[in-house]
Amino acid sequence: MSSKYEFDFDPAVTNTSHGLVVGVIPAGSRVLDVGCAAGYLGDALQVKNCTVHGVELDEEAAETARTRLASVVVADAELLDYKAQYGADAFDVVVLADVLEHTRSPERVLEGALSVLTETGTLVISIPNVGHGSLRLGLLQGRWNYTPLGLLDETHIRFFTWDTLQDLLVGAGLSITDAWMTTADPLATEVDIDPAELPDGIVDWVRGQPLALGYQFVLVVRRAVAGETPRRVEPVPAGSAVVPPESPSLLSAREEAEQLRRALTDRDDELRTAKEIISLQEVTALQDVQALRRSITWRVGNGVLAPARLVARTARRLTSTKS
Missing domain, CATH: 1.20.5 (Single alpha-helices involved in coiled-coils or other helix-helix interfaces)
Structure with missing residues (x-):
């Protein structure tokens, strides 16, 4: 049985976390993909002559990933002794794509990832935005319904806004090099919303709030230099949020x-x-x-x-x- 996190994606499409992650990793890098699932990201990275190793908790997904990656270790990302497994300075890039929200202690995962990075290595992180407009509208209707995938994936146990994500990274001694956000309209996600039950104008008001269109954040981070004050940045939109055909704003315009x-x-x-x-x-x-x-x-x-x-x-x- 294939992993539910198995995706077909076009690396050239930048308004997806997968496309952004693949795009920011330099060609020829030694990469550790934590939470590699069936190895679809690593498969795309091999086109860039990267050597990719994986860590995966699900044994069936790991079995598939082994056909694509240089090696795969079946382990819990929070409990793995990264340095003992791979050695120091083993990787130029560690990928944490949609991983931290599944862990009780994301700080421990970040610490383990840093232990196997070269001195100038980077972490590439993608994480969903709990402040997305769809969740704001859902809460206005008293809804917080988990789904198999997406912002309220049923296996998520940690939730981050842009500010709390930056707090986590600063606390781990990291500095953000680059940041983007994939975009999605509040009425164009998997979140359960009934626009007809919302007050007039509220959807457009939410659309105009800071970062409310950000569906996922994608970041490149590095170790903060001694004495450096980690800078706080704003993510750059990776695309335009497409308003669905029956959205209140379009209906109003019509x-x-x-x-x-x-x-x-x-x-x-x-x-x-x-x-x-x-x-x-x-x-x-x-x-x-x-x-x-x-x-x-x-x-x-x-x-x-x-x-x-x-x-x-x-x-x-x-x-x-x-x-």
């Missing part, structure tokens, strides 16, 4: 667009009606003039006024000739 469309249609109808009224009035006025000219009153009045117009024109000519 409704607004429909209202504008209807308003424009109404204005067009009003303009068309006004033009028709003006045209009708112009036609009516012209018909009235023509009818007047044909009337007896018009003909009589015109006949009375014609001699007067003739006298006036004659007087103007005589005045012009005298001058």
Whole structure:
């Protein structure tokens, strides 16, 4: 039976923790993949000429991983004596991809990983964000439902926000070199949310909160130099969170667009009606003039006024000739 943590992924896609982890490990590195599952990360790293060893608790997954990696030790990541197993300076990189949240003492795992790193070696860590917007919305509805995988994986026993993760690393004597976060919209995850039960505008408000779109954090960390104050950083978004088709914000935008469309249609109808009224009035006025000219009153009045117009024109000519 394959591990539930077996993933097919494209290393070129950076808005995934797996793609980011593979991307930041230098080619030709000696790598220890703690919690290697069936060895899918190590398999991708071999394309970069890395030599990858694994640690895995699940024996069946470890058996599969052995076909992909240089070696695999079946052990609990918290209890393994890393230095006795591999020796000091054995690795350039230790990968802790989605591992620390499964342990009671992540500090112990970090200590063991550091014991086998070279002096300039790095840890590459990925970890879910318990402050993601989906969990915030779920809690507003009184929901904290575990799932087989994801932010509330049923085997998670530790939960981290960005701040508490940094506290853990600083306490372990580590300094963050680089940090990213994969992104996901609060309504586009496996977390159980009913948008229809939420107050108007609350989803968009949550979307705008700091780091609320961060689904997982991916970090490169190193030993802090003696006397160094470990710097605190902000993770860089690895992609854009895609808003699902039926999200409240999109529905609201569609409704607004429909209202504008209807308003424009109404204005067009009003303009068309006004033009028709003006045209009708112009036609009516012209018909009235023509009818007047044909009337007896018009003909009589015109006949009375014609001699007067003739006298006036004659007087103007005589005045012009005298001058």
